[in-house]
Each structure stands twice: as structure tokens, then as C-alpha cells.
Amino acid sequence: MKNLKTLAAPAFIALLAVLCGGLAFTLDSYSLLVFTLCALAAVVGVGLNILIGLSGQISFGHIAFYAIGAYVSALLTMAGWPLWLALPIAGVVCGLTGALLAIPALRVSGPYLAMITIAFAFVVHHSLIEWRDVTGGSNGLMGIPLPEFAGLDPAILLALSAAGLMIGALLFYRRLSHSGWGKALRAVKASEIAARSLGFNPVISKTLAFALSAALTGLAGGLLAPLLMFINPESFPFSQSILFVLAVIVGGSGRLFGPLIGALLIVLVPELLSDFAEYRLLIFSVLLLVVLWIAPNGLLGALARRWVKPEHLLPPTHIDQQRIAAHLRSRGPVSGLRVTNIGIRFGGVQAAQGVSLHAPAGSITSIIGPNGAGKTTVLNMISGFYAPDSGQIELQQPLAGLPAWRSARAGIARTYQTTLLFGEMSVLDNLLVAMQKGRLGLPFSLASDAQRSLALDLLALVGYRGEVNIAAEDLPHVDRRLVEIARALATAPAVLLLDEPAAGLSRRDTDALAVLLRKLADFGLTVILVEHDMALVMAVSEHLLVLDAGKPIASGPPAQIRQNPQVIAAYLGGTDYQATPRAHNWDGSRDARLYVKDLVIDYGASAVVDKVNLLVNPGELVAILGANGAGKSSILQCLAGLHRASGGSILLNNENIEQASASTIAAKGLALVPEGRQVFPYLSVRDNLLLGGYSRGEAFDAAAEIEAILQRFPRLRDRIDNPAGLLSGGEQQMVAVGRGLMAKPTILLLDEPSLGLSPAMIGELYDALAALRDEGVTILLVDQMANLALQVADRAYVLETGRIVKAASAAELRNDTELAAAYLGEGVSV
Structure with a gap:
């Protein structure tokens, strides 16, 4: 079975070669021209497949390499050079040009890289127009000699040459993709960071991809010149560059025969729709959208995922x-x-x-x-x-x-x-x-x-x-x-x-x-x-x-x-901070505002939170304590609807919310102040606060409520119209808490509010939390600094590796020597 799979692609390429040879001798002159253009488009597609499919880069400027290859070939053959020698020179010139383009282009990625390649295409286009002494300017080059060999019809010879180049390009791509070069390109495409940590220099890998891609495109362009016998800058419209990319994406980037399928589409479809030439780009745009909707990985990508199964192979049971x-x-x-x-x-x-x-x-x-x-x-x-x-x-x-x-x-x-x-x-x-x-x-x-x-x-x-x-x-x-x-x-x-x-x-x-x-x-x-x-x-x-x-x-x-x-x-959390104690111990309603029963959370693997039970009564400030990775933030994210629970139930005001969306939960009165603050950096402090009231769904006196927030956090008053991203970390945390309070929540969740703050700022923030507690605001607090959280909390749960190991009053936990064990561990046997 392995041998059959290994031989399938070479066998298909061999059959394709035989078919192309037969078509070259049987098609009429016009069909032969279309056939040759298909083969050349496939070669360009293979080149782009190296760039897009293997290295993950995008170029909308490959029409420039196509043009450079054509002009180099035309100029050399018109000077008396044989085509078989002009072609490799055209490929080398384009390869070197591609490598040079890669040097500035690789400083950027995504749309910026695409823009650089677009700019390159326009630079080449206008250079061909202005360099009249060499390129003929807008008039172009005419009288490009046809190749001669063994008395064959030049059209047939060009068709065979294009088919041979296409077959060679497919074999080249197949070998490249399975080689160490191909694996390196795929690695850099998937993760530059991980590739660097394996010793790969992404600049070299990406430059290599650009050079190989440009060289293949230049070879195809080198054959286009004698095929048309006349070329000028208008022979290489920018829209054709878009179609080349379309061919790779529709056929399936990273797939051996994807560019071949795409080339057939971009060459044959216009022929079939010749009566609608002015709508060509519109038709192709619709085609691209449909394909990406139905098959995001291209036609062959979708077929491969459905029908091609990997060879069964497991690691050995006995290790050498x-x-x-x-x-x-x-x-x-x-x-x-x-x-x-x-x-x-x-x-x-x-x-x-x-x-x-x-x-x-x-x-x-x-x-x-x-x-x-x-x-x-x-x-x-x-x-x-x-x-x-x-x-x-x-x-x-x-x-x-x-x-x-x-x-x-x-x-x-x-x-x-x-x-x-x-x-x-x-x-x-x-x-x-x-x-x-x-x-x-x-x-x-x-x-x-x-x-x-x-x-x-x-x-x-x-x-x-x-x-x-x-x-x-x-x-x-x-x-x-x-x-x-x-x-x-x-x-x-x-x-x-x-x-x-x-x-x-x-x-x-x-x-x-x-x-x-x-x-x-x-x-x-x-x-x-x-x-x-x-x-x-x-x-x-x-x-x-x-x-x-x-x-x-x-x-x-x-x-x-x-x-x-x-x-x-x-x-x-060793701290000198002393919170203002409650005037009286909490003694409110026992009708739990938040009740969590047997909560299980996982991220596609084992449970990170396992069978957790907790409750928060109205007016209480309850803390969840534990070391990093214990599952504290995961619980808050699950309560807020940002991650779906794998098991258990969550009741907010006696209503199940474990299956509700985050927006629905927010509208029901649960507000999360996330870890890392996550303010909207380009919006003003005022607008950040106003967004906090969005979930209320009712009219309210925004000015009065913002004034209440400013009285609670006075240092925000002078910064109310400043972009939130320009504030200090502590000030941003105040904005985040204020944004949560603007929702008038029935319960406020605070995730690591002290993280990254100075001692003075921590004291100011926790004084505000103590005041909120005394005003009867219900708060569920997560903070790794246990001694700090216990200063303001009424009760606390201690979490260790996803399980609650202790629940007690804050006063009891402040003097509990076992609390350190939950943070520093007792070890496992090895």
C-alpha cells in the first residue's frame, strides 16, 4: 500500500506527459495555443505554490517576473541566442531578482508584503515603458524568432516545450516538498518562532522560496515571448497576476496538482465565456468566494481531506x-x-x-x-x-x-x-x-x-x-x-x-x-x-x-x-498593606447570588478544573486563591461565558447560565474585569467607561454614573478624555474596574487586579475594593497574592491543580500554615 501511494503521483505525471504529447500533435492551431498557455500558467502556478503553499508568503507581483522572463528571452533570441540557452538565463535573472526583492519584502508580512509585490509589479511595468532603447517602450518587441528543431512545426515545438516545462515543474515541486528544503519552508510557514528555535533562519528560507518561485515564473515567461512573437508592457496586465494567485488558491495551495487545476480554470474559463470578456474578473471573484466558502483549502485540499487517509504507523513498543x-x-x-x-x-x-x-x-x-x-x-x-x-x-x-x-x-x-x-x-x-x-x-x-x-x-x-x-x-x-x-x-x-x-x-x-x-x-x-x-x-x-x-x-x-x-x-504576597476592616462581619442573605456545583473545565485534554463547588452570597467578597496554573482564571472565564463548562452547573440569581453566551450572561448582571485589564487603548477613558454600561439595555444617567466612578478613582478625572492606552498600568486597572461597575452588576468578577502594579497603586486599588465591599457590592476575586486578597475578603477557597482543597473564612486562612503548601507543593514520587 505504501509503495502504491508513493508511486501514484509519478504515475499520474507520466500519464499527463503522454497525454500532453498526444495533444500537441492532434490539436488545431488555436487549441494548441490555448493548450500552451495552460501549460505556462501551470508552471507559474507551481512557482507561486512554492511561495504560497510551502513558505506561506503571498505575492501579487508575479506578473513582473513573467514579463522579465519574456523580455530577457526575447532580447536574447533576437540577438541570435538559441532559445534553449535564453530560457535558463531568463530563469536565473528572475531568480536573482526575486531574491533581491525578498530582502526588503521580508521585513513585513501579510497585506504589507502583498503591497510591496504589487508596487514591484507597477515598477517593472513602467520601467518597460520608459526603457525604450532596450524594451521598445509601449511599442514593445516584435519579430521574436520562433524555435526550430528537427523540422517540427514551431507551434508544436513550443507546445511540447511548455508541456515539458510543466512536467518538470511538477516533478521539481514534488521532490522539493518532500525534501529537507521543503520541510524547512513548511516549518517557517507554520511558526517562525518555533523554526528559529530549531536553528532555521527564516530570512534564508523565505528568500529561497522567493527565488525559486520567481525563477519558475521567469522560465514560463521565457517561452511566452516566442509563442506570441510580439510582446509589449500591455501583454502583462496586473489583473493576470491576481489570476495566477487565484489559480493556486482555487486548485489548492500546497497540493502538487493544485496549480494545474487552477491553470485550467483561469485559461479555459475565459475561453468558454469569451462573450463576457468584460466580466472576467467579476466571474473569477465570485468563483474564488464560492470555492473559499465551500473548500477553504482549495478543491484538491477538500478532496484530500475527505478521501486521502494517512498511512497507519505507530511508535515502537520497544525503544532502542x-x-x-x-x-x-x-x-x-x-x-x-x-x-x-x-x-x-x-x-x-x-x-x-x-x-x-x-x-x-x-x-x-x-x-x-x-x-x-x-x-x-x-x-x-x-x-x-x-x-x-x-x-x-x-x-x-x-x-x-x-x-x-x-x-x-x-x-x-x-x-x-x-x-x-x-x-x-x-x-x-x-x-x-x-x-x-x-x-x-x-x-x-x-x-x-x-x-x-x-x-x-x-x-x-x-x-x-x-x-x-x-x-x-x-x-x-x-x-x-x-x-x-x-x-x-x-x-x-x-x-x-x-x-x-x-x-x-x-x-x-x-x-x-x-x-x-x-x-x-x-x-x-x-x-x-x-x-x-x-x-x-x-x-x-x-x-x-x-x-x-x-x-x-x-x-x-x-x-x-x-x-x-x-x-x-x-x-x-508579602505586603505591608492593611485594608480597612468591615465595621461588622458580613451577615447578609444566604440566598446565594452565584452557585457553582461540580464545575468541570477542560481545554480539549484532561480537566483543568475538576468538580469545583462554590457559592457567593449577596454583599460578600469571596476570594479564590491558588498558585499559577491552579485554574482560578479558567473558573472566572467560564462563569463569564468565555469558555464553555464540560460539566456541572452554574446558577446566577437562581438561573442556570452554564450554556448561555457571554453577552447573555453580561446582560443578566455578571461583569468580568479580566486579567491584564484589556482596556480599549484607542478609546478615551470616558468611552471605555460608557461601554461598560452597554449590557444594561436601558437608559441611565451616564454623566452622573461616570462622576461616581471619578469620585471613587479621583486620579482618572484629569485623564477622562485621554486614550486609555496611554495610562499607567494602575490607572488602566481603575478604568477596567470602573467599566465593570458601569454595568451595575449583581456580581463583579475581578481577575488578578494587582498584577504588575506598584505597591502604592495596589494599596489605592484595594482601598477601593474594600469600599465596594462595605457598600454591599458582591465580588468574586482572583488574585495570586493570597495575603493581599485575604485583607479584603470575607471568605476564600484554596484551589490546587483544579480542585478546591480548603474553604474557610479569610481570618482563618491568614493564619493557616498549610496555605503555603498549596502554592509550593509537596512533590510527587519519581
Whole structure:
């Protein structure tokens, strides 16, 4: 079956070649012209398919390369050069031009890249008009000689040449897409960040795609000149460039025969609708919209997804440990990673300062700290995504300041908080492209059987048991985590950086991950772990580095760190702030305003919140406490309708809302002040506040209510007409709270309101929350700074790995020594 699938495409191309040869000798002269134009359009489509389908770039300027190829070919043949020599020169000229265009074009992406290519097309068009001494200006070039060979009719010879070029282009694309070059292009297309972390330089990959695409287009243009025997700038209208792109998209970008189907459409349809020539672009526009509506991946893409099934292949049940050991130790002995006093500033914010660590080979070092401590920032500096302002990073050589792709080639591999797999590529290809270690290799080189076997062993090592030929984008969350780790291992790194690898995993999966990390260290890897699951961190780490506000506050073995007062204060929110206590303890109605029963939340994997029960009575301020990743924000987002619950019930004012939309829930009186503030930056403070009242659906005195907000937050008064995006973080948080209050909610949800604020601003904000509490506003508060939240709360729930482990009054929890255990973990057995 595998051999049949492998031979299907070459067999079809061979049949196509025979068919084209037969048509070249049997069609009448006009049909032969249309046939030749179809073949040339297919060649241009294949070139664009390299650009769009493989590298993910868009160009509406390929008509310029078509024109350059035609003019180069025409000028050379008119000067007496044979066509067979003029054609490759035309291709080379266009390829070099494409590479030069790529240099400025690659500084932008999306619509801006498209605009640059459009501008290039117009520049070429007007240059052809103005360069009269060479191009003939608007009059063009005429008398272009026809090719001669063995007494064949020139029209037949051109048709055969175009068909041969098309067959060659299809074979070229097929080999390219399966080669290391093709895998590199697909990787950069899917995620430039992940591609850099594997050692690929996106500039080289994208420039290569531009050059190859332009060269094929130039070759097609080189044959167009003798076919028409006369060319001028009007032979290359800009609308044709749009049709070339249309051919690729409609046929199916990234599909071998997609450009062929598209070429037939853009050449034959106008012939069939010749009586409606003035409506050609309108017809094609409607066609494009219909195809994108019915088949977003193109005609062949839709057919392939429905009918083509990947070959069944699983990782082995028995792992070749020697092969894996040889692979992971292929870089030779490494002394480990040494980081000395690195720091970085973003504008006026010192994100990291004075961070140092020494992680020997074969060890696991964890970097921990509360939200915003700078953990991921440190990983980004080590891996080359940020250049530190100070300090040194050494792994057998100085790495500080090197780009990410060079750091990767030096032996640093990493994973990400949100997995960055190459979604359109198979699981196996994700590993095979990583084995290239950032090198493109020889043109058209394919992965060896040994590399495939090693990739399967690595997948088995990390615990992946699924199909290896399915697209990575179809994997469940747990498998994405495992495949991303396996892909990092495929680069044979000396240092492995793991950014929250246990996020979203079940306890069982996390325990398996702990075992895997110990195995990797035993292979001699230096493992740097950033993780909020403290049980995992304490179980696997030999050494911990604790950050708070970008600065190291402690360093040492897990047992020592767990008892460190500074660490406990950092996680629980050591603060001198003292809130104004209630004049009287809360004693309101027991008719719960919000009641949550057996709430389950997942993100396509195991539950991140499991069987949570909580209630909030009218006038209460209730806090949900827990470490990062415990599920606190997920609960608030689910209550607000931003994420659908997988199980359980949610009652707001005795009405079920677990299936309601976010807008419906807001209209029923629940207002969320989200993490990160999320003000509308280009709208004024006044307009931000007014938008908060949108869900009320009734007339209200906006001026009076805005005045009430300004009295509550006086520092907003002088900024009421300023864009909200220009305010400080604390002022934006006040705007966000005020926006929530404008809805006159029956319950206000606050998600991490103190995050990133100065102590003075935190005090001002929490004074306002205490005042709201005393006025009888019902509040559900999430804040990682437990000691801070307990200053204003009446009651609190403590959440650990998605489950409530304790519920008590705020006064009781303030003196509970077990609260720190929920933040710092007790470890798992490995």
C-alpha cells in the first residue's frame, strides 16, 4: 500500500506527459495555443505554490517576473541566442531578482508584503515603458524568432516545450516538498518562532522560496515571448497576476496538482465565456468566494481531506535505548549552561536583573516565581529570542546577543507555554525537520530510514502512542506537549528549556512527565524547567532559582526553598498593606447570588478544573486563591461565558447560565474585569467607561454614573478624555474596574487586579475594593497574592491543580500554615 501511494503521483505525471504529447500533435492551431498557455500558467502556478503553499508568503507581483522572463528571452533570441540557452538565463535573472526583492519584502508580512509585490509589479511595468532603447517602450518587441528543431512545426515545438516545462515543474515541486528544503519552508510557514528555535533562519528560507518561485515564473515567461512573437508592457496586465494567485488558491495551495487545476480554470474559463470578456474578473471573484466558502483549502485540499487517509504507523513498543543515547550525546561532552548576571529592560520596566545560574550537564534546574516574575523572559534570553542588556550566557561558547537560530545550533532547544507545533506537517515530519538542526542540506535530499527510526524511538521515549502520520494540528493537548518535547530532543540538544510543560496535564500525565525528565537528565541533558506545578518542580529538581519582579530572591535545593520566608512571601504576597476592616462581619442573605456545583473545565485534554463547588452570597467578597496554573482564571472565564463548562452547573440569581453566551450572561448582571485589564487603548477613558454600561439595555444617567466612578478613582478625572492606552498600568486597572461597575452588576468578577502594579497603586486599588465591599457590592476575586486578597475578603477557597482543597473564612486562612503548601507543593514520587 505504501509503495502504491508513493508511486501514484509519478504515475499520474507520466500519464499527463503522454497525454500532453498526444495533444500537441492532434490539436488545431488555436487549441494548441490555448493548450500552451495552460501549460505556462501551470508552471507559474507551481512557482507561486512554492511561495504560497510551502513558505506561506503571498505575492501579487508575479506578473513582473513573467514579463522579465519574456523580455530577457526575447532580447536574447533576437540577438541570435538559441532559445534553449535564453530560457535558463531568463530563469536565473528572475531568480536573482526575486531574491533581491525578498530582502526588503521580508521585513513585513501579510497585506504589507502583498503591497510591496504589487508596487514591484507597477515598477517593472513602467520601467518597460520608459526603457525604450532596450524594451521598445509601449511599442514593445516584435519579430521574436520562433524555435526550430528537427523540422517540427514551431507551434508544436513550443507546445511540447511548455508541456515539458510543466512536467518538470511538477516533478521539481514534488521532490522539493518532500525534501529537507521543503520541510524547512513548511516549518517557517507554520511558526517562525518555533523554526528559529530549531536553528532555521527564516530570512534564508523565505528568500529561497522567493527565488525559486520567481525563477519558475521567469522560465514560463521565457517561452511566452516566442509563442506570441510580439510582446509589449500591455501583454502583462496586473489583473493576470491576481489570476495566477487565484489559480493556486482555487486548485489548492500546497497540493502538487493544485496549480494545474487552477491553470485550467483561469485559461479555459475565459475561453468558454469569451462573450463576457468584460466580466472576467467579476466571474473569477465570485468563483474564488464560492470555492473559499465551500473548500477553504482549495478543491484538491477538500478532496484530500475527505478521501486521502494517512498511512497507519505507530511508535515502537520497544525503544532502542542505545540509538537514543548516541543521538542525545552526539554533541560530545558539555560542561553545562552558565548564566551570569543577565538582565533586560523593556522601556522603563526592568523585566529581569542580575539573574545567574549554573546548570551542569545531567541536572534539572527549575526557575520558579509568581506571575510576572520574569521566568519566561529569562528563558527567552537564554534561547536567543531576547538579547540581554547585560551579563553573559555560555554553553561551550558565549551566546548572549546571538539570534535564536544560532543559539539553537549551539545546542539549546526549547518548548513553549502554548505548544508551537507545525500544524500542517505530520507528527513524524515535525521531528524529521528538527533533525536537520537548522540546515537546509543538499537540494532534494530526503530523510533516511535511520532518521525515521530514530524519530519513532524519540516519540516512544516521551510516551507518545498515537499515529505519527496525522497532522500535528489534529492532536489532543497532551499529545501536543509530548510531541513538542520529542521535537526538541530531535535536535540533539545540550540544553533543554521547558516552559510550563505540565500545563493542562492530568496528575497521571504529570507524574509520567516527571519520570521522563529524570530519564532525560540521565542521558546527560541539562534541563531548565519553568513550571507552576510545584509538586512536579519539587520532585524532579536538584536546584531551584526563585525570581520575584525579575530579581533572584533565593537559590538552592527544593527542601531549602520550600522553607524560605522570602519565597513564601513572594508566592503568598508579602505586603505591608492593611485594608480597612468591615465595621461588622458580613451577615447578609444566604440566598446565594452565584452557585457553582461540580464545575468541570477542560481545554480539549484532561480537566483543568475538576468538580469545583462554590457559592457567593449577596454583599460578600469571596476570594479564590491558588498558585499559577491552579485554574482560578479558567473558573472566572467560564462563569463569564468565555469558555464553555464540560460539566456541572452554574446558577446566577437562581438561573442556570452554564450554556448561555457571554453577552447573555453580561446582560443578566455578571461583569468580568479580566486579567491584564484589556482596556480599549484607542478609546478615551470616558468611552471605555460608557461601554461598560452597554449590557444594561436601558437608559441611565451616564454623566452622573461616570462622576461616581471619578469620585471613587479621583486620579482618572484629569485623564477622562485621554486614550486609555496611554495610562499607567494602575490607572488602566481603575478604568477596567470602573467599566465593570458601569454595568451595575449583581456580581463583579475581578481577575488578578494587582498584577504588575506598584505597591502604592495596589494599596489605592484595594482601598477601593474594600469600599465596594462595605457598600454591599458582591465580588468574586482572583488574585495570586493570597495575603493581599485575604485583607479584603470575607471568605476564600484554596484551589490546587483544579480542585478546591480548603474553604474557610479569610481570618482563618491568614493564619493557616498549610496555605503555603498549596502554592509550593509537596512533590510527587519519581
